[in-house]
Amino acid sequence: MTNRAGTRVSNLSGEMAYESFRPASLPPDPPIQVGGELLTKLIDANKKVAILEGLSSRIPNMSLFVSMYVRKEALLSSQIEGTQCTLEDILNPLIENNTNRDVSDVVNYIRATEFALERLKTLPLCNRLIKETHAVLLESVRGQEKNPGEFRYSQNWIGGQGSTIKNARYIPPNPNDMLTAMSDLEKYINNDDSLDPLIQAALIHYQFETIHPFLDGNGRVGRLLITLFLMEKGILTTPALYISYYLKMNRVEYYDRMTQVRRTGDYEQWVTFFLQAFADSAEDAIRTIDQLTALHDTNLLKFDTLTKRQRSSVLKVFTYLESNPIIDIQKTADFLKVSYNTVSKIVSILIEKGILEQTAKSGKAKIYSYTAYLNILRKDT
Template identity: 60%
Template sequence: MKNRAGEFKTNLTGELQYKSYFPRPLPPVPSLELDEETIKMLVNANRSIGILEGYSRQIPNIELFVSMYVRKEALLSSQIEGTQATLDDILDPNIEENTNQNVSDVINYIKASQFAMARLNDLPICNRLIKETHQILMQNVRGSEKNPGEFRNSQNWIGPAGSTLKDARYIPPNVEDMTIAMSDLEKFINEEDDLEPLIKAGLIHYQFETVHPFLDGNGRIGRLLIALYLIDKQIMSHETLYISYFLKRNRIEYYDRLTEVRAKGNYEQWIKFFLQAAYESAKDAIETMEKLIKLHEKNHGIIKGKGKSAKTVIKVFDYLERSPIIDIKKTSQELNLSFNAVSNAVNKLIELGILKQTENVRRSRVFAYEEYLGILRKDT
């Protein structure tokens, strides 16, 4: 009985011989068997995403939530790849001066995500869009020497640092097979079929990670593809569903389940895991949104009660929801207000218990919207 997911192929001869994996095109043949448990999981995941979608249509400043959420996702997705950075690093008002390799990785992910979403207006999800997004992800960061924006033209492998083809944990398709597999995947993504979008998104992610078409950045692009596909299929209107935290938390199981598909053709167990990830991630996003809405209403109410002086304070407060760590000089430039006006508003916000001066000695005059940050920092 042939494995319906693919097979290992022998490359080269003698001492140099190794086996790479060649995945079969999607959808699986024979087709997926969804048992009762899977169908229930699918219904739950779709329902949670529906609730999340309803919420995101109600929030007046949804773009704001999305931009914060994209930053958080960029951070988590980059942390899976070993990037050492915190949310506070990413939100530093003086990020240009204080940037480092780790922060640049995350900033590039944010740019790549924004680029890909905008590019969907002109292109379907195709290899060209994937390559263009990869180019932005890898610009001037670690791995930028590894052909940004181009599929690889050499063999790659996955394993612990310092591993070789001999002791790799997994060897993706050789270059020729990779080219075929990416062409097949592009067709599958754009094919009209009766697969549920969430299930199809799970299959696309699995296949992309299995093909590993780039020399670096595959994990981040593969996770970004999930949100891209669901937005393209109008399951979501904004990037509010991200599964990186779930994958980070269950990293070993994640890799084991991908391996199980490659080894035994068992897509069904992977789909269950993926649906659980979608369900928990949607629930998590709903909770975060609820908390941020409550916090906004509470503090908006406190400021509004302060009468005439409230106008500038509200301007600065609105800015805080975009940039929860601020310094006075940059904020006054951004808002086109005088230094003194912003300084007075900041003092007022400190007095009201909304802003706190940060403890960081290096950045003595930096202020943080701590309650807001506390909600976003969860899990990072």
Template identity: 55%
Template structure:
């Protein structure tokens, strides 16, 4: 049943010494149809169960929007790290980020902005090429790659290979411009039409197809991984963007690329789909464990604050700063005072109290410009974000 042309075929471009072959992907869904065996069926069932539990956890968290924003930041960091970005979780929350920002951190910050924009845009626009273009413009504006036409599909041939590769030595050459335009149109139709397959199978197919089309000069990997969450939200498979699949894809980075290559080389979509759905299950399980730890930590620390024998007004102010830490787990006194509209000395006193409760710790040894972090909170979020050298 399987053959190389199932996923697409090579197309000759130009002639003579300039000749090269680009890949023209077959439109989705694949023909012959996806073979759903017991292994894949069980993977899908288990993944959906985990996604339902994750949605339930996210919705039960009192400060859901704050927690979701943390998940989006973590996914942004992980997805950017897959592309080689050398940034850490601490970099993203750096107090003086505006003064000390570097290109790697700026890329992650842009991803967060792009992801939040795209998720919100789904309320007013279908998941379509226009939405991807708008999101891409935010992703690349003002950062490395901003000379590569942010918000525009490519108008020239690109390729994938080592840093010094060219079109004749490339590992993979995506479709030429005409084939790219047709493939993007077909993909948009597939996303918005009814499909005979489960949404997780479709999400795997959509991500693979987008990466094979490679429609941008830069940012394809990050947009393609964001497209997974956008698709699952769009199809109501998940209710909140609390899934960070890039954690799994980063851990299995070589296999991730190899399995997509195998689809193009042999037409075997099934092995890629199983890898992908297994990743959804593992990523959901990891996110649930993180959510449970965050909820437990929050309840424990709020209990510490509520048990203090102090005035109600002071307790309200302490809780105000504590809630601020859920959005910004690294702070300085001056910045927190300005953002919370509290007096400097009030915030300083609250910070001292939170340090006595082992909620905050000082990050630096300076007498001035002291920086404090909610370390236990960061420890939970930090898992999986270590830089792989």
């Protein structure tokens, strides 16, 4: 079976025989047809991504928004893989004492994202960067026996729990074809293509998931690749666009449409689906930024009645809260290099102003939450 997406290849013989998929290199040949519904969705997605990008350059505390958004994306991307944990779990100030493996997975995804964004400043988006990011993702978590930072040397397959190569839903390229395909993909990412970058990002994500170069973590690395590519192309200057929520809500369609490309070579239906994901996700990010900005401005007004000295101390803790919306007094005091008593007094002021509330206790430590802020971020998780 061969179509413009690739061909099925026979491997081994006798009892051990199986067929793997060898993907054709990008861009598709014949070329993607940009017309009809695809074109309409492309214009809409580009418009919304441009509005989001414009917002990102205007908002003074954009870096705070992004650091929170990265955490939310890490959570959603990990949930697609079946990870069970909540936003509160990963924002818990006593996270080091929290040995929940699901939480460790998400925390590693955050580290991997931050690592990749930093690395992108010194290295083009290449296989080396992808492997290094993978190593951070799987560092000392449950995939660590799956060759972190290394492309696989063995055949993998995709199927339900307990499936074998005989009844797998999909068998990615064998190790030799995989290496060729990753080398071709690296060239495509770094070559100029006349296709719109959003279409390219959709094709790159499809291709990476189809190649499945790692024994574990392919989905998470493949979704991160979308953001990295759009930043590399200058479409985004901050990593404020993430599509994991859309993919999580449309998980079955997401997998079915990839399968359809491999089966029929119909890239257009896949790209159309992906452009909708971009448009919806950009809209969601714009809405979240607007809500967080409004909340920030409303709460700042509550400090107008304080003395100048009080206000400056309260602002220090308030700024910390916007990147750490769940706190305990000791850790906050240590981080801000102020006394425990000072933070304790400020926490009382923030409770009185209706900004903070005590939400839990861990041993002697009381845990306080910036609930209104968390409610905005918690949506969809």
